[in-house]
Amino acid sequence: MRLGFDVGGTKTDAVVVGAGDEIVARVRRPTGWGAPEVVRTITELVDELAASLGIQRSQFTSIGIGMPGQVAPGSATVAHAVNLGVDELDLGEAIGMALGVPVRAENDVKAAAVGAYALHGMGRARADTMAYLNLGTGIAAGFVKGGRLWRGARGTAGEVGHISVDPNGPLCRCGQRGCIEAFCGGGAIAERWNRAVALPVLDVFDAADAGDPAAIALRDGLAYGVASAIRVIVLSGDVETVVLGGGVTALGDRMLSRVVDELAAGAAASPFLKSLRLAERVELLPPGSPAAALGAALIGAAAEAPVAPEPRSSDRQRSDRKAVFHG
Ligand SMILES: [Zn+2]
Structure with missing residues:
Protein backbone atom coordinates (compact mmCIF):
# COMPACT_ATOMS: atom_id res chain seq x y z
CA MET A 1 0.00 0.00 0.00
CA ARG A 2 1.32 3.38 -1.08
CA LEU A 3 1.00 6.66 0.78
CA GLY A 4 0.48 9.99 -0.94
CA PHE A 5 0.59 13.48 0.56
CA ASP A 6 -0.40 16.86 -0.77
CA VAL A 7 1.22 19.30 1.63
CA GLY A 8 -0.46 22.67 1.12
CA GLY A 9 0.01 26.03 2.79
CA THR A 10 -3.03 25.50 5.00
CA LYS A 11 -3.93 21.80 4.81
CA THR A 12 -2.24 18.48 4.20
CA ASP A 13 -4.26 15.85 2.33
CA ALA A 14 -3.10 12.24 2.83
CA VAL A 15 -4.28 9.12 1.02
CA VAL A 16 -3.51 5.41 1.03
CA VAL A 17 -3.63 3.89 -2.45
CA GLY A 18 -4.25 0.20 -3.08
CA ALA A 19 -2.97 -2.13 -5.78
CA GLY A 20 -5.56 -0.97 -8.35
CA ASP A 21 -4.69 2.72 -7.75
CA GLU A 22 -7.88 3.08 -5.72
CA ILE A 23 -7.94 5.29 -2.62
CA VAL A 24 -8.56 3.11 0.44
CA ALA A 25 -8.16 5.76 3.14
CA ARG A 26 -7.97 9.55 3.27
CA VAL A 27 -7.26 12.05 6.07
CA ARG A 28 -6.78 15.82 6.07
CA ARG A 29 -5.39 18.10 8.74
CA PRO A 30 -3.85 21.58 9.04
CA THR A 31 -0.20 21.87 7.98
CA GLY A 32 2.35 23.05 10.54
CA TRP A 33 4.64 25.99 9.68
CA GLY A 34 8.36 25.43 9.05
CA ALA A 35 10.33 22.28 8.24
CA PRO A 36 10.10 20.49 11.64
CA GLU A 37 6.33 21.06 11.82
CA VAL A 38 5.80 19.97 8.20
CA VAL A 39 7.70 16.75 9.01
CA ARG A 40 5.62 16.27 12.16
CA THR A 41 2.36 16.79 10.22
CA ILE A 42 3.34 14.08 7.72
CA THR A 43 4.64 11.63 10.34
CA GLU A 44 1.51 11.93 12.47
CA LEU A 45 -0.68 11.39 9.41
CA VAL A 46 1.29 8.22 8.57
CA ASP A 47 0.55 6.90 12.07
CA GLU A 48 -3.10 7.96 11.86
CA LEU A 49 -3.58 6.20 8.51
CA ALA A 50 -1.78 3.06 9.69
CA ALA A 51 -4.00 2.98 12.80
CA SER A 52 -7.18 3.50 10.76
CA LEU A 53 -6.25 0.51 8.58
CA GLY A 54 -5.04 -1.59 11.51
CA ILE A 55 -1.54 -2.05 10.04
CA GLN A 56 2.04 -1.21 11.00
CA ARG A 57 3.55 1.82 9.30
CA SER A 58 6.36 -0.37 7.94
CA GLN A 59 3.70 -2.09 5.81
CA PHE A 60 3.48 0.99 3.59
CA THR A 61 5.63 0.29 0.53
CA SER A 62 6.31 3.88 -0.54
CA ILE A 63 5.59 7.50 0.28
CA GLY A 64 5.09 10.22 -2.31
CA ILE A 65 4.93 13.84 -1.16
CA GLY A 66 3.68 16.73 -3.25
CA MET A 67 4.71 20.20 -2.09
CA PRO A 68 4.66 23.71 -3.52
CA GLY A 69 8.32 24.28 -4.29
CA GLN A 70 11.18 23.08 -6.46
CA VAL A 71 11.97 19.37 -6.57
CA ALA A 72 14.74 17.85 -8.67
CA PRO A 73 13.32 14.98 -10.76
CA GLY A 74 13.44 11.66 -8.91
CA SER A 75 14.59 13.21 -5.63
CA ALA A 76 13.04 13.63 -2.19
CA THR A 77 14.38 17.14 -1.52
CA VAL A 78 12.11 20.16 -1.70
CA ALA A 79 13.53 23.68 -2.02
CA HIS A 80 11.94 27.15 -1.74
CA ALA A 81 8.57 26.00 -0.39
CA VAL A 82 7.99 29.60 0.65
CA ASN A 83 4.38 29.32 1.80
CA LEU A 84 5.29 26.42 4.09
CA GLY A 85 8.22 28.25 5.67
CA VAL A 86 10.59 25.66 4.19
CA ASP A 87 13.88 26.75 2.62
CA GLU A 88 15.18 23.27 1.90
CA LEU A 89 14.03 19.92 3.24
CA ASP A 90 15.31 16.41 2.54
CA LEU A 91 12.16 14.33 3.03
CA GLY A 92 14.06 11.10 2.34
CA GLU A 93 16.13 11.73 5.44
CA ALA A 94 13.43 13.34 7.60
CA ILE A 95 10.58 10.93 6.78
CA GLY A 96 11.94 7.97 4.82
CA MET A 97 14.81 7.08 7.13
CA ALA A 98 12.72 7.67 10.25
CA LEU A 99 9.90 5.39 9.06
CA GLY A 100 11.94 2.90 7.01
CA VAL A 101 9.83 3.55 3.90
CA PRO A 102 11.24 4.93 0.60
CA VAL A 103 10.20 8.50 -0.25
CA ARG A 104 9.84 10.55 -3.44
CA ALA A 105 8.89 14.21 -3.56
CA GLU A 106 7.31 16.17 -6.38
CA ASN A 107 6.11 19.69 -7.03
CA ASP A 108 2.44 19.80 -6.01
CA VAL A 109 1.11 20.93 -9.40
CA LYS A 110 3.01 18.18 -11.20
CA ALA A 111 1.69 15.63 -8.66
CA ALA A 112 -1.86 16.92 -9.19
CA ALA A 113 -1.39 16.54 -12.96
CA VAL A 114 -0.54 12.84 -12.57
CA GLY A 115 -3.45 12.34 -10.15
CA ALA A 116 -5.92 14.20 -12.36
CA TYR A 117 -4.86 12.02 -15.27
CA ALA A 118 -5.49 8.86 -13.20
CA LEU A 119 -8.90 10.16 -12.06
CA HIS A 120 -9.75 11.43 -15.53
CA GLY A 121 -9.28 7.98 -17.01
CA MET A 122 -11.60 6.26 -14.57
CA GLY A 123 -14.83 4.99 -16.09
CA ARG A 124 -14.13 5.99 -19.68
CA ALA A 125 -11.64 5.92 -22.47
CA ARG A 126 -8.46 7.56 -21.24
CA LEU A 285 -11.68 19.01 -11.22
CA PRO A 286 -14.44 18.42 -8.64
CA PRO A 287 -14.05 20.44 -5.40
CA GLY A 288 -12.09 18.56 -2.73
CA SER A 289 -10.60 16.21 -5.34
CA PRO A 290 -7.74 14.08 -3.99
CA ALA A 291 -5.83 14.47 -7.30
CA ALA A 292 -2.62 15.90 -5.83
CA ALA A 293 -2.32 13.34 -3.01
CA LEU A 294 -3.21 10.49 -5.39
CA GLY A 295 -0.65 11.69 -7.93
CA ALA A 296 1.98 11.95 -5.20
CA ALA A 297 1.27 8.33 -4.19
CA LEU A 298 1.63 7.16 -7.80
CA ILE A 299 4.90 9.09 -8.21
CA GLY A 300 6.12 7.82 -4.83
CA ALA A 301 5.68 4.26 -6.05
CA ALA A 302 8.74 4.82 -8.23
CA ALA A 303 10.78 4.94 -5.02
CA GLU A 304 9.77 1.34 -4.20
CA ALA A 305 11.94 -0.30 -6.79
CA PRO A 306 15.63 -0.01 -7.58
CA VAL A 307 16.26 1.98 -10.75
CA ALA A 308 14.78 -0.05 -13.59
CA PRO A 309 15.84 0.12 -17.22
CA GLU A 310 13.64 2.33 -19.40
CA PRO A 311 10.92 0.24 -21.02
CA ARG A 312 11.03 0.01 -24.81
CA SER A 313 8.60 2.50 -26.31
CA SER A 314 6.27 -0.29 -27.46
CA ASP A 315 6.07 -1.57 -23.88
CA ARG A 316 5.52 1.78 -22.30
CA GLN A 317 1.72 1.85 -22.33
CA ARG A 318 1.35 -1.46 -20.51
CA SER A 319 4.42 -1.32 -18.28
CA ASP A 320 3.80 -1.10 -14.56
CA ARG A 321 3.62 2.14 -12.62
CA LYS A 322 7.10 1.76 -11.21
CA ALA A 323 8.42 2.28 -14.70
CA VAL A 324 5.68 4.59 -15.96
CA PHE A 325 6.13 7.13 -13.21
CA HIS A 326 9.85 6.78 -12.87
CA GLY A 327 11.63 10.10 -13.09
ZN1 LIG B 1 5.01 37.15 -14.41
Whole structure:
Protein backbone atom coordinates (compact mmCIF):
# COMPACT_ATOMS: atom_id res chain seq x y z
CA MET A 1 0.00 0.00 0.00
CA ARG A 2 1.32 3.38 -1.08
CA LEU A 3 1.00 6.66 0.78
CA GLY A 4 0.48 9.99 -0.94
CA PHE A 5 0.59 13.48 0.56
CA ASP A 6 -0.40 16.86 -0.77
CA VAL A 7 1.22 19.30 1.63
CA GLY A 8 -0.46 22.67 1.12
CA GLY A 9 0.01 26.03 2.79
CA THR A 10 -3.03 25.50 5.00
CA LYS A 11 -3.93 21.80 4.81
CA THR A 12 -2.24 18.48 4.20
CA ASP A 13 -4.26 15.85 2.33
CA ALA A 14 -3.10 12.24 2.83
CA VAL A 15 -4.28 9.12 1.02
CA VAL A 16 -3.51 5.41 1.03
CA VAL A 17 -3.63 3.89 -2.45
CA GLY A 18 -4.25 0.20 -3.08
CA ALA A 19 -2.97 -2.13 -5.78
CA GLY A 20 -5.56 -0.97 -8.35
CA ASP A 21 -4.69 2.72 -7.75
CA GLU A 22 -7.88 3.08 -5.72
CA ILE A 23 -7.94 5.29 -2.62
CA VAL A 24 -8.56 3.11 0.44
CA ALA A 25 -8.16 5.76 3.14
CA ARG A 26 -7.97 9.55 3.27
CA VAL A 27 -7.26 12.05 6.07
CA ARG A 28 -6.78 15.82 6.07
CA ARG A 29 -5.39 18.10 8.74
CA PRO A 30 -3.85 21.58 9.04
CA THR A 31 -0.20 21.87 7.98
CA GLY A 32 2.35 23.05 10.54
CA TRP A 33 4.64 25.99 9.68
CA GLY A 34 8.36 25.43 9.05
CA ALA A 35 10.33 22.28 8.24
CA PRO A 36 10.10 20.49 11.64
CA GLU A 37 6.33 21.06 11.82
CA VAL A 38 5.80 19.97 8.20
CA VAL A 39 7.70 16.75 9.01
CA ARG A 40 5.62 16.27 12.16
CA THR A 41 2.36 16.79 10.22
CA ILE A 42 3.34 14.08 7.72
CA THR A 43 4.64 11.63 10.34
CA GLU A 44 1.51 11.93 12.47
CA LEU A 45 -0.68 11.39 9.41
CA VAL A 46 1.29 8.22 8.57
CA ASP A 47 0.55 6.90 12.07
CA GLU A 48 -3.10 7.96 11.86
CA LEU A 49 -3.58 6.20 8.51
CA ALA A 50 -1.78 3.06 9.69
CA ALA A 51 -4.00 2.98 12.80
CA SER A 52 -7.18 3.50 10.76
CA LEU A 53 -6.25 0.51 8.58
CA GLY A 54 -5.04 -1.59 11.51
CA ILE A 55 -1.54 -2.05 10.04
CA GLN A 56 2.04 -1.21 11.00
CA ARG A 57 3.55 1.82 9.30
CA SER A 58 6.36 -0.37 7.94
CA GLN A 59 3.70 -2.09 5.81
CA PHE A 60 3.48 0.99 3.59
CA THR A 61 5.63 0.29 0.53
CA SER A 62 6.31 3.88 -0.54
CA ILE A 63 5.59 7.50 0.28
CA GLY A 64 5.09 10.22 -2.31
CA ILE A 65 4.93 13.84 -1.16
CA GLY A 66 3.68 16.73 -3.25
CA MET A 67 4.71 20.20 -2.09
CA PRO A 68 4.66 23.71 -3.52
CA GLY A 69 8.32 24.28 -4.29
CA GLN A 70 11.18 23.08 -6.46
CA VAL A 71 11.97 19.37 -6.57
CA ALA A 72 14.74 17.85 -8.67
CA PRO A 73 13.32 14.98 -10.76
CA GLY A 74 13.44 11.66 -8.91
CA SER A 75 14.59 13.21 -5.63
CA ALA A 76 13.04 13.63 -2.19
CA THR A 77 14.38 17.14 -1.52
CA VAL A 78 12.11 20.16 -1.70
CA ALA A 79 13.53 23.68 -2.02
CA HIS A 80 11.94 27.15 -1.74
CA ALA A 81 8.57 26.00 -0.39
CA VAL A 82 7.99 29.60 0.65
CA ASN A 83 4.38 29.32 1.80
CA LEU A 84 5.29 26.42 4.09
CA GLY A 85 8.22 28.25 5.67
CA VAL A 86 10.59 25.66 4.19
CA ASP A 87 13.88 26.75 2.62
CA GLU A 88 15.18 23.27 1.90
CA LEU A 89 14.03 19.92 3.24
CA ASP A 90 15.31 16.41 2.54
CA LEU A 91 12.16 14.33 3.03
CA GLY A 92 14.06 11.10 2.34
CA GLU A 93 16.13 11.73 5.44
CA ALA A 94 13.43 13.34 7.60
CA ILE A 95 10.58 10.93 6.78
CA GLY A 96 11.94 7.97 4.82
CA MET A 97 14.81 7.08 7.13
CA ALA A 98 12.72 7.67 10.25
CA LEU A 99 9.90 5.39 9.06
CA GLY A 100 11.94 2.90 7.01
CA VAL A 101 9.83 3.55 3.90
CA PRO A 102 11.24 4.93 0.60
CA VAL A 103 10.20 8.50 -0.25
CA ARG A 104 9.84 10.55 -3.44
CA ALA A 105 8.89 14.21 -3.56
CA GLU A 106 7.31 16.17 -6.38
CA ASN A 107 6.11 19.69 -7.03
CA ASP A 108 2.44 19.80 -6.01
CA VAL A 109 1.11 20.93 -9.40
CA LYS A 110 3.01 18.18 -11.20
CA ALA A 111 1.69 15.63 -8.66
CA ALA A 112 -1.86 16.92 -9.19
CA ALA A 113 -1.39 16.54 -12.96
CA VAL A 114 -0.54 12.84 -12.57
CA GLY A 115 -3.45 12.34 -10.15
CA ALA A 116 -5.92 14.20 -12.36
CA TYR A 117 -4.86 12.02 -15.27
CA ALA A 118 -5.49 8.86 -13.20
CA LEU A 119 -8.90 10.16 -12.06
CA HIS A 120 -9.75 11.43 -15.53
CA GLY A 121 -9.28 7.98 -17.01
CA MET A 122 -11.60 6.26 -14.57
CA GLY A 123 -14.83 4.99 -16.09
CA ARG A 124 -14.13 5.99 -19.68
CA ALA A 125 -11.64 5.92 -22.47
CA ARG A 126 -8.46 7.56 -21.24
CA ALA A 127 -7.23 10.48 -23.24
CA ASP A 128 -3.58 9.97 -24.05
CA THR A 129 -2.57 13.57 -23.41
CA MET A 130 -3.75 15.91 -20.70
CA ALA A 131 -2.68 19.13 -19.06
CA TYR A 132 -3.60 20.10 -15.55
CA LEU A 133 -3.88 23.87 -15.10
CA ASN A 134 -3.65 24.94 -11.48
CA LEU A 135 -5.47 28.17 -10.69
CA GLY A 136 -4.28 28.97 -7.19
CA THR A 137 -2.31 31.81 -5.62
CA GLY A 138 -0.08 31.36 -8.65
CA ILE A 139 -0.68 29.79 -12.07
CA ALA A 140 1.13 26.73 -13.39
CA ALA A 141 0.37 23.65 -15.44
CA GLY A 142 1.61 20.07 -15.68
CA PHE A 143 1.63 17.98 -18.86
CA VAL A 144 0.93 14.24 -18.78
CA LYS A 145 1.24 11.83 -21.69
CA GLY A 146 0.30 8.18 -21.29
CA GLY A 147 0.34 8.59 -17.50
CA ARG A 148 3.85 9.98 -17.56
CA LEU A 149 4.77 13.49 -16.54
CA TRP A 150 6.47 15.61 -19.17
CA ARG A 151 8.82 18.06 -17.45
CA GLY A 152 10.81 19.49 -20.32
CA ALA A 153 14.59 19.68 -20.42
CA ARG A 154 14.98 21.79 -17.25
CA GLY A 155 11.70 21.24 -15.46
CA THR A 156 9.93 24.42 -16.55
CA ALA A 157 7.44 22.82 -18.95
CA GLY A 158 4.00 24.11 -17.99
CA GLU A 159 5.13 27.32 -16.26
CA VAL A 160 2.53 29.21 -18.25
CA GLY A 161 1.78 31.74 -15.49
CA HIS A 162 4.62 34.00 -16.62
CA ILE A 163 3.78 34.15 -20.30
CA SER A 164 2.80 37.73 -21.05
CA VAL A 165 -0.47 38.06 -22.97
CA ASP A 166 -0.74 41.86 -22.85
CA PRO A 167 2.28 44.23 -23.00
CA ASN A 168 0.10 46.95 -21.41
CA GLY A 169 -1.38 44.63 -18.80
CA PRO A 170 -0.93 44.70 -15.02
CA LEU A 171 2.57 44.49 -13.58
CA CYS A 172 3.49 40.97 -12.45
CA ARG A 173 5.62 40.11 -9.41
CA CYS A 174 8.13 38.57 -11.88
CA GLY A 175 8.81 42.02 -13.40
CA GLN A 176 6.97 41.57 -16.70
CA ARG A 177 3.67 43.19 -17.66
CA GLY A 178 0.48 41.32 -18.51
CA CYS A 179 1.52 37.85 -17.36
CA ILE A 180 -1.26 35.27 -17.29
CA GLU A 181 -0.68 35.05 -13.53
CA ALA A 182 -1.07 38.83 -13.15
CA PHE A 183 -4.55 38.48 -14.67
CA CYS A 184 -5.83 35.32 -13.01
CA GLY A 185 -3.53 34.35 -10.10
CA GLY A 186 -5.41 34.41 -6.80
CA GLY A 187 -2.51 36.31 -5.21
CA ALA A 188 -2.43 39.01 -7.90
CA ILE A 189 -6.21 39.47 -7.78
CA ALA A 190 -6.17 39.74 -3.96
CA GLU A 191 -3.43 42.37 -4.19
CA ARG A 192 -5.26 44.49 -6.77
CA TRP A 193 -8.66 44.14 -5.05
CA ASN A 194 -6.93 45.18 -1.79
CA ARG A 195 -9.75 44.45 0.65
CA ALA A 196 -9.39 42.56 3.93
CA VAL A 197 -11.61 39.59 3.10
CA ALA A 198 -11.05 35.87 3.56
CA LEU A 199 -11.89 34.91 -0.03
CA PRO A 200 -10.86 37.80 -2.33
CA VAL A 201 -11.74 36.13 -5.65
CA LEU A 202 -15.22 35.22 -4.40
CA ASP A 203 -15.59 38.79 -3.12
CA VAL A 204 -14.61 40.13 -6.55
CA PHE A 205 -17.23 37.96 -8.27
CA ASP A 206 -19.93 39.03 -5.77
CA ALA A 207 -19.02 42.71 -6.19
CA ALA A 208 -18.98 42.32 -9.99
CA ASP A 209 -22.48 40.82 -9.89
CA ALA A 210 -23.52 43.89 -7.86
CA GLY A 211 -22.13 46.14 -10.62
CA ASP A 212 -18.83 47.35 -9.11
CA PRO A 213 -16.73 48.50 -12.14
CA ALA A 214 -13.34 47.63 -10.57
CA ALA A 215 -14.60 44.15 -9.71
CA ILE A 216 -16.01 43.66 -13.21
CA ALA A 217 -12.59 44.57 -14.67
CA LEU A 218 -10.85 42.06 -12.37
CA ARG A 219 -13.41 39.32 -13.12
CA ASP A 220 -13.13 39.87 -16.87
CA GLY A 221 -9.33 39.89 -16.54
CA LEU A 222 -9.47 36.57 -14.70
CA ALA A 223 -11.52 35.01 -17.51
CA TYR A 224 -9.10 36.48 -20.07
CA GLY A 225 -6.09 35.09 -18.17
CA VAL A 226 -7.50 31.58 -17.80
CA ALA A 227 -8.67 31.49 -21.44
CA SER A 228 -5.20 32.68 -22.52
CA ALA A 229 -3.57 29.90 -20.48
CA ILE A 230 -5.83 27.31 -22.13
CA ARG A 231 -4.97 28.69 -25.59
CA VAL A 232 -1.24 28.61 -24.85
CA ILE A 233 -1.40 25.07 -23.46
CA VAL A 234 -3.38 23.64 -26.38
CA LEU A 235 -1.39 25.51 -29.04
CA SER A 236 1.95 24.41 -27.59
CA GLY A 237 1.12 20.89 -26.35
CA ASP A 238 -2.06 20.01 -28.31
CA VAL A 239 -3.32 18.06 -25.30
CA GLU A 240 -6.71 16.43 -25.66
CA THR A 241 -8.00 17.78 -22.35
CA VAL A 242 -7.17 20.69 -20.04
CA VAL A 243 -8.30 19.96 -16.49
CA LEU A 244 -8.68 23.02 -14.24
CA GLY A 245 -8.05 22.76 -10.52
CA GLY A 246 -6.81 24.83 -7.58
CA GLY A 247 -8.41 27.23 -5.11
CA VAL A 248 -9.90 29.60 -7.71
CA THR A 249 -11.93 26.72 -9.21
CA ALA A 250 -13.96 26.57 -5.95
CA LEU A 251 -16.13 29.15 -7.76
CA GLY A 252 -17.14 26.32 -10.06
CA ASP A 253 -19.44 27.19 -12.92
CA ARG A 254 -19.49 30.88 -11.95
CA MET A 255 -15.86 31.01 -13.02
CA LEU A 256 -15.94 28.39 -15.77
CA SER A 257 -18.88 29.97 -17.62
CA ARG A 258 -16.91 33.25 -17.89
CA VAL A 259 -13.89 31.36 -19.26
CA VAL A 260 -16.06 29.48 -21.76
CA ASP A 261 -17.60 32.82 -22.89
CA GLU A 262 -14.09 34.22 -23.38
CA LEU A 263 -13.07 31.17 -25.43
CA ALA A 264 -16.28 31.47 -27.47
CA ALA A 265 -15.54 35.14 -28.21
CA GLY A 266 -12.09 34.13 -29.45
CA ALA A 267 -13.59 31.37 -31.61
CA ALA A 268 -16.18 33.77 -33.08
CA ALA A 269 -13.40 36.10 -34.20
CA SER A 270 -11.04 33.43 -35.55
CA PRO A 271 -11.87 30.40 -37.70
CA PHE A 272 -8.50 28.98 -36.62
CA LEU A 273 -9.29 29.21 -32.89
CA LYS A 274 -12.79 27.86 -33.63
CA SER A 275 -11.25 24.78 -35.25
CA LEU A 276 -9.40 23.98 -32.00
CA ARG A 277 -12.70 23.50 -30.11
CA LEU A 278 -11.05 24.82 -26.95
CA ALA A 279 -14.20 25.10 -24.81
CA GLU A 280 -14.98 21.41 -25.38
CA ARG A 281 -11.52 20.40 -24.15
CA VAL A 282 -11.81 22.07 -20.73
CA GLU A 283 -12.91 20.22 -17.61
CA LEU A 284 -13.14 21.18 -13.96
CA LEU A 285 -11.68 19.01 -11.22
CA PRO A 286 -14.44 18.42 -8.64
CA PRO A 287 -14.05 20.44 -5.40
CA GLY A 288 -12.09 18.56 -2.73
CA SER A 289 -10.60 16.21 -5.34
CA PRO A 290 -7.74 14.08 -3.99
CA ALA A 291 -5.83 14.47 -7.30
CA ALA A 292 -2.62 15.90 -5.83
CA ALA A 293 -2.32 13.34 -3.01
CA LEU A 294 -3.21 10.49 -5.39
CA GLY A 295 -0.65 11.69 -7.93
CA ALA A 296 1.98 11.95 -5.20
CA ALA A 297 1.27 8.33 -4.19
CA LEU A 298 1.63 7.16 -7.80
CA ILE A 299 4.90 9.09 -8.21
CA GLY A 300 6.12 7.82 -4.83
CA ALA A 301 5.68 4.26 -6.05
CA ALA A 302 8.74 4.82 -8.23
CA ALA A 303 10.78 4.94 -5.02
CA GLU A 304 9.77 1.34 -4.20
CA ALA A 305 11.94 -0.30 -6.79
CA PRO A 306 15.63 -0.01 -7.58
CA VAL A 307 16.26 1.98 -10.75
CA ALA A 308 14.78 -0.05 -13.59
CA PRO A 309 15.84 0.12 -17.22
CA GLU A 310 13.64 2.33 -19.40
CA PRO A 311 10.92 0.24 -21.02
CA ARG A 312 11.03 0.01 -24.81
CA SER A 313 8.60 2.50 -26.31
CA SER A 314 6.27 -0.29 -27.46
CA ASP A 315 6.07 -1.57 -23.88
CA ARG A 316 5.52 1.78 -22.30
CA GLN A 317 1.72 1.85 -22.33
CA ARG A 318 1.35 -1.46 -20.51
CA SER A 319 4.42 -1.32 -18.28
CA ASP A 320 3.80 -1.10 -14.56
CA ARG A 321 3.62 2.14 -12.62
CA LYS A 322 7.10 1.76 -11.21
CA ALA A 323 8.42 2.28 -14.70
CA VAL A 324 5.68 4.59 -15.96
CA PHE A 325 6.13 7.13 -13.21
CA HIS A 326 9.85 6.78 -12.87
CA GLY A 327 11.63 10.10 -13.09
ZN1 LIG B 1 5.01 37.15 -14.41
